[in-house]
Amino acid sequence: MSRAVAAAARPDRALHEALLRYVLRLGDTSLVLGQRLGEWVGHAPTLEEDLGLANLALDLIGQARLLLTYAGEIEGRERDEDALAYLRDAPEFFNLALAEQPNGDFGCTIVRQWLMDSWQLEIYTSLQESTDSRLAAIAAKALKETRYHYRFSSGWLVRLGDGTAESHERVQRAVDELWRFTGELFAADEVDERMVAVGIAPPLSTAEAHWSARVDEDLRAASLKRPAAQPYPWHGKRGVHTEHLGYVLAEMQHLQRTYPGARW
Amino acid sequence: MYTQALDTHGKEPVVAAAGESAAHAARFQSRVDADEKIEPKDWMPDAYRQTLIRQISQHAHSEIVGMLPEGNWITRAPSLRRKAVLIAKVQDEGGHGMYLYSAAETLGVTRDHLFEQLLSGAAKYSSIFNYPTLTWADVGAIGWLVDGAAIMNQIPICRCSYGPYARAMVRICKEESFHQRQGFEIMLTLAQGTAAQRLMAQEALNHWWWPSVMMFGPSDADSKHTAQSMRWKIKRFSNDELRQKFIDVTVPQAHFLGLTIPDAQLRWDEATQHYIGGPIDWSEFNAVLKGNGPCNRERLQARRTAWEAGRWVREAASAHAEKLAARTTQAA
Numbered sequence: 001m002s003r004a005v006a007a008a009a010r011p012d013r014a015l016h017e018a019l020l021r022y023v024l025r026l027g028d029t030s031l032v033l034g035q036r037l038g039e040w041v042g043h044a045p046t047l048e049e050d051l052g053l054a055n056l057a058l059d060l061i062g063q064a065r066l067l068l069t070y071a072g073e074i075e076g077r078e079r080d081e082d083a084l085a086y087l088r089d090a091p092e093f094f095n096l097a098l099a100e101q102p103n104g105d106f107g108c109t110i111v112r113q114w115l116m117d118s119w120q121l122e123i124y125t126s127l128q129e130s131t132d133s134r135l136a137a138i139a140a141k142a143l144k145e146t147r148y149h150y151r152f153s154s155g156w157l158v159r160l161g162d163g164t165a166e167s168h169e170r171v172q173r174a175v176d177e178l179w180r181f182t183g184e185l186f187a188a189d190e191v192d193e194r195m196v197a198v199g200i201a202p203p204l205s206t207a208e209a210h211w212s213a214r215v216d217e218d219l220r221a222a223s224l225k226r227p228a229a230q231p232y233p234w235h236g237k238r239g240v241h242t243e244h245l246g247y248v249l250a251e252m253q254h255l256q257r258t259y260p261g262a263r264w
Numbered sequence: 265m266y267t268q269a270l271d272t273h274g275k276e277p278v279v280a281a282a283g284e285s286a287a288h289a290a291r292f293q294s295r296v297d298a299d300e301k302i303e304p305k306d307w308m309p310d311a312y313r314q315t316l317i318r319q320i321s322q323h324a325h326s327e328i329v330g331m332l333p334e335g336n337w338i339t340r341a342p343s344l345r346r347k348a349v350l351i352a353k354v355q356d357e358g359g360h361g362m363y364l365y366s367a368a369e370t371l372g373v374t375r376d377h378l379f380e381q382l383l384s385g386a387a388k389y390s391s392i393f394n395y396p397t398l399t400w401a402d403v404g405a406i407g408w409l410v411d412g413a414a415i416m417n418q419i420p421i422c423r424c425s426y427g428p429y430a431r432a433m434v435r436i437c438k439e440e441s442f443h444q445r446q447g448f449e450i451m452l453t454l455a456q457g458t459a460a461q462r463l464m465a466q467e468a469l470n471h472w473w474w475p476s477v478m479m480f481g482p483s484d485a486d487s488k489h490t491a492q493s494m495r496w497k498i499k500r501f502s503n504d505e506l507r508q509k510f511i512d513v514t515v516p517q518a519h520f521l522g523l524t525i526p527d528a529q530l531r532w533d534e535a536t537q538h539y540i541g542g543p544i545d546w547s548e549f550n551a552v553l554k555g556n557g558p559c560n561r562e563r564l565q566a567r568r569t570a571w572e573a574g575r576w577v578r579e580a581a582s583a584h585a586e587k588l589a590a591r592t593t594q595a596a
Contacts, residue, residue, distance in 0.1 A: 030275065042331040047365075049574075054352075164583045
């Protein structure tokens with residue numbers, strides 16, 4: 001349990017709930033994105049990219065395990081990482097909607113990854129200074145991985161943007177398609193505000209400014225255009241998802257659901 | 265992962281081609297006899313080179329086709345720990361493919377050329393991957409049996425006369441041994457689990473036992489290349505010797521799991537100190553080899569689809585690299 005929350009003590013039930021929700025958001029985002037990347041293994045454009053995408057998937061699943069284990073401890077209902085991953089339904093998942101979007105072609109996967117990596121870079125960098133020592137430690141580990149992920153995804157963004165007319169067109173289309181999900185990345189709600197107030201999490205507005213500058217620079221390097229900001233009706237972090245998440249979970253959870261109580 | 269004495273599917277090698285001097289050949293053989301490693305720039309008989317290219321590339325193809333039946337379960341692995349281990353394992357197989365293609369490239373072929381041979385159906389890969397993974401227990405059984413059989417085949421290749429192949433195999437064998445243990449651990453968990461899980465484990469053993477036993481290739485009496493490959497120290501044990509070793513090691517493991525080997529004639533032979541199994545149905549092996557296994561079409565199609573769908577990505581990467589090089593030259 002974090003010092004900040006312990007200091008506030010049990011009476012601050014709302015803070016406790018907010019921390020749980022915040023950690024679930026981070027954990028679910030890594031889990032769902034890792035699950036998506038896992039679909040690629042064996043099917044990538046080259047053997048090197050197969051290994052690269054598998055690496056990303058592995059890191060993200062690793063982050064999810066640490067975060068969900070922590071969430072289970074905060075919750076105090078004896079739910080471990082697997083109970084949280086396998087036995088919650090879509091409305092109880094709080095990942096960003098961007099993470100659950102289908103892989104599409106390689107360009108689409110790269111754009112999704114690059115947007116997520118750029119976001120995680122900012123969040124994990126700040127979380128290293130969190131008053132919650134557990135989150136700070138997880139963020140420090142995850143940041144090392146995320147730097148590599150970002151190098152992979154931004155490198156491919158430039159290669160595809162600059163490569164051929166076809167690759168340019170495909171990757172611009174992916175940027176245009178996925179851009180509507182970026183609004184959610186920095187839309188603060190009461191959970192975020194509580195986390196900021198006790199120094200657990202960074203203000204999203206600061207992260208957004210950094211993210212936006214980085215994304216612009218990468219788009220320029222890839223000769224791609226930044227789409228206009230768009231309103232969005234999804235709030236994955238509040239459990240309001242696109243239709244895709246249900247399928248992701250159906251596939252992921254099917255053994256646990258089919259054989260209740262079995263150990264694997 | 266891999267192999268069914270893969271060197272048995274080609275044509276009989278011609279030991280000395282025209283123009284290869286007897287002196288070179290004798291010198292080469294004496295180096296092999298002295299257990300010296302042959303390196304890429306050393307003189308070697310053309311038939312030795314061709315045998316190695318065929319064997320190493322078939323091995324490499326087996327690794328990357330082998331990613332499919334297990335990769336199939338990454339999204340459905342029943343716990344996050346299992347998911348992480350499976351991703352790492354399948355990634356290892358891809359890595360093995362990479363070292364092996366690199367080892368083959370030292371013999372003067374390109375990876376793209378080898379890939380084309382795989383996709384056109386001209387090159388073989390281990391036919392064990394033409395069987396489906398229908399349950400989670402199949403993933404465990406692949407690790408336990410298929411990787412277990414592969415290790416038996418591959419450990420001797422660590423001492424193969426061709427240096428780059430031998431060195432690639434050292435690392436591969438270390439990883440395969442981890443894979444075998446993780447597969448066994450999946451089976452153990454299932455065997456100690458619920459009745460449904462035990463049944464799942466037994467059915468997986470029923471599915472994978474015979475194909476695993478057949479991975480060692482035709483019996484010695486029918487194996488074409490063994491003698492020459494042994495003289496060249498590409499191969500160190502015969503198919504039947506390796507198969508026996510696998511059976512002797514694996515039967516007690518099945519007993520430990522409380523599972524039954526699906527061979528009614530299997531018995532312990534006190535005189536030879538070996539487990540003796542019933543006859544192998546080679547017609548099944550030959551059918552799968554000819555392309556008529558349960559998943560031959562799917563596996564090859566999956567590789568072709570990935571290759572075709574990735575073409576624009578590879579073209580983009582090359583185009584970008586050329587543009588970069590041109591910009592650098594301009595700037596200089």
